[in-house]
Amino acid sequence: MSRKPDLSHPDDQQLVRQHSPLVGKIARSLAHNMPPNVLTDDLVQDGMLGLIDAIIRTTRETSGAEFEHYLAQRARGAMIDGLRALDPATRQVRRSMRLVEQTLQQLGHQLGRAPAEGEVAQAMDMALEDYRQLLQQAHGYLLVSLDDLAENADMHGYLEQCAGSDTDPLVLLERSVFRKALASSLRALNAQMQELLNLYYVEEHKMHEIGTRMGLSESRVSQLHASAIAGLRAQLLDAEQNQQLLQPRRAVR
Template identity: 45%
Template sequence: MYTPAGQPNRDELVQRFTPLVKRVAFHLMGRLPANVLVDDLVQNGMLGLLDALDRFEEGFGAQFETYATQRIRGAMLDGLRANDWLPRTLRREMRRVEDVLNRLEHEHGRVPSEQELADAMAMPLADYQRLLQDARGHQILYYEDFGGDDGEDFFERHLVDRSGDPSALLEDKNLRENLARAIGRLPEREQLMMALYYEQDLNLREIGEVMGVSESRVCQIHSQAVARLRAQLLGDVQSVAKKRNKEKTLG
């Protein structure tokens, strides 16, 4: 993988790690709507791979593969965001789902069923499930998701101390612990689906075979599970922001 001069052979390294780019792309495709093309993901992922090759300085073993995977996936997500792949109306509808989820959980003290959510949104269950199917990929979280329809960023509206890094909110240990607890609160079927997808690396078709449902139904279950998690995590971010504002005021 090195030239006679002792420099990394870029062409050979690209060829070696191209299968990694494709693997990340096909895994990500399982969470994206049908209008997203895998070739576009691969193209953006290759840019991430090249960036990783330029930045990494400690060899090209397992540690590099872990690092490269993050850069590849990040480049793919950046490409999706730049192309505005999820319609704003659909994103708005999923935010409404999350608001209803929060309200029902607080009212009943438990996780609401799909039928309860559909009733609260005044739509037939079949229409609600179709919304979940159309919204596959909404689980990709951007900072823009914290903004309002007026374009004002969530952090600008709720954080008094703007000198800090907003990403610290997402990386906070308590938030990670809250995520683990939120996953534990999911209905058993949704927990199983998440474990098969994120821990066992099964694709949607394989998960459907394990669970005895169609691939489209797995997609709906996944969107529903992530909507529950997003609703809880966004609520946690709001709580953290309010606490910071209060402490800043008192201080």
């Protein structure tokens, strides 16, 4: 019989101590590509709150790679929430970027391909320079999370639901079509955006380093990054995919 999680319990205290280094690692990685005013210590503080909340809430096996993956997702999510709260303009920028995503979806269906910046700006009745300025403001706009894919905004986070069940979150993720949909969405981006995302997220270069390598200004790299992320989100959040995205594959008999 499982006990009710309680941070005053020695086992939970031990879990916090055991996984604290994971929070620091995630914070340092995230801070690497953030503006100088974003302090690693602040990210760690937010991440620790997410870690503690995850440990208190979980009712599943508290060991193994799957549990650590779950904790990492929750800690990183708490850091992202903290970053969003720092900037009072973030909410307006996110609303504007949602409109960009909707426009990208509509144009993608109409054109049968990824639309160019000029086409998106025209569809939004914006000057190209104003559209690029919006992308510049959306520098911190981050990659889609599983919670963003939930059809019902009031439902609990997907990973949290998994943690309360008998099925490992990582197993569900691997059995879902999410990876396939993400790969397909990445392939739909043009070569320049694919290279930019690879340099930023895989090789972990900073914006100015990417600009030097690609022969672009740092501000232009920032704009293209936001545009690429909006394009990914538009495809991942497409209604035709969203009905299947969180459905685990049936086991092959």
